[in-house]
């Protein structure tokens with residue numbers, strides 16, 4: 318097969334956005350995916366408000382708006398059925414009213430791919446990449462086969478791996494590191510016939526795990542349940558999922574009139590981090606760079622943003638005709654610096670949600686101090702810098718409110 322400037326593995330949000338960013342810079346690109354689209358993907362389908370600006374830059378926002386998508390006003394959070402806060406997104410720094418898109422992945426990914434189809438990028442569906450090709454220490458292409466099992470080698474100056482959580486680079490170069498949510502599993506299904514009280518992403522922290530519920534259409538919601546794998550204990554997955562979701566009275570009130578409209582899908586080993594590739598010619602974007610946790614629902618934004626950052630560094634590599642590790646690793650540094658505090662926040666939230674009494678108090682405090690709650694959802698929505706929340710002053714105010722929040726409340730009720 319003919320050589321390209323860039324091969325991108327994977328046509329999810331990271332791969333399609335990387336293709337569109339890099340095509341604008343005049344590169345010859347092949348975008349490969351083992352699937353044929355439209356294809357589905359387990360996801361909370363709740364997209365950070367900050368993603369709008371990137372969709373707009375890529376020319377995709379118009380086609381997303383054309384399907385009349387659900388737009389969420391903010392986040393509602395309950396802790397162990399004992400405390401509750403509902404908070405609207407605060408306006409952005411320039412006074413814009415913020416909202417988040419809630420779009421089924423089957424549609425979103427296909428709309429992004431539609432934009433790729435209208436570009437100069439060569440899209441090859443049904444092509445599974447099985448290995449990376451090397452020239453000395455640099456990656457110089459990929460090897461794989463098409464749907465007829467015919468093998469191909471394709472060469473390029475740079476390979477962008479956007480293959481998601483099981484991407485070939487993570488396996489081939491052993492880049493995946495320990496997980497902070499080892500043993501957790503996500504179970505997801507769309508429900509029909511539900512009556513959600515408003516246009517919010519509803520997060521219910523409860524035993525034996527938490528759920529994220531987002532409306533994705535008329536009386537339709539996406540319900541993701543995160544639990545310890547061990548709590549399934551050999552039960553039928555669909556029965557376990559339905560009964561666990563409905564065990565929580567708040568969820569039962571929202572979903573009780575409805576039913577899952579499909580078989581439950583599962584994803585395990587949720588959070589992981591990833592080492593920098595030890596070679597040139599290779600750049601990782603999206604979930605291939607690591608995954609924090611679905612609780613803050615930011616994976617799509619982080620994927621788009623990582624591709625935006627990567628495209629700048631790759632363009633620089635073409636300008637200098639240097640695709641070495643040294644040239645490309647500045648992307649990793651920039652990305653890690655930008656996302657560092659978000660990852661820290663995610664880890665703090667993980668600790669919090671599995672500490673019931675503290676979690677109840679913090680959510681209660683957020684309910685009483687809407688400015689603190691607003692700042693937190695703005696950070697989770699990726700348009701307020703994480704440093705505004707991951708700082709002494711914010712944590713002190715939160716701790717102050719939490720310490721003052723009626724200790725008797727906890728003594729009298731059993732969690």
Ligand SMILES: Cc1cc2nc3c(=O)[nH]c(=O)nc-3n(C[C@H](O)[C@H](O)[C@H](O)COP(=O)(O)OP(=O)(O)OC[C@H]3O[C@@H](n4cnc5c(N)ncnc54)[C@H](O)[C@@H]3O)c2cc1C
Pocket residue numbers: 326327328329330331332349350351352358359360361362363364365444445446447479480481482483484485503504505541584602603604605611614615616617618620
């Ligand atoms: C339970 C759960 C809930 C989530 N909820 C949210 C949420 O509410 N909001 C949010 O923003 N994010 C959420 N996320 C995260 C979000 O789904 C991911 O961050 C996002 O899909 C990452 O995009 P990506 O393009 O990197 O990978 P993917 O979307 O996984 O795309 C990877 C693509 O690569 C292809 N591919 C892989 N390997 C190969 C190969 N060898 N050859 C060819 N093709 C290959 C696959 O077919 C796939 O199409 C959630 C994730 C989970 C697990």
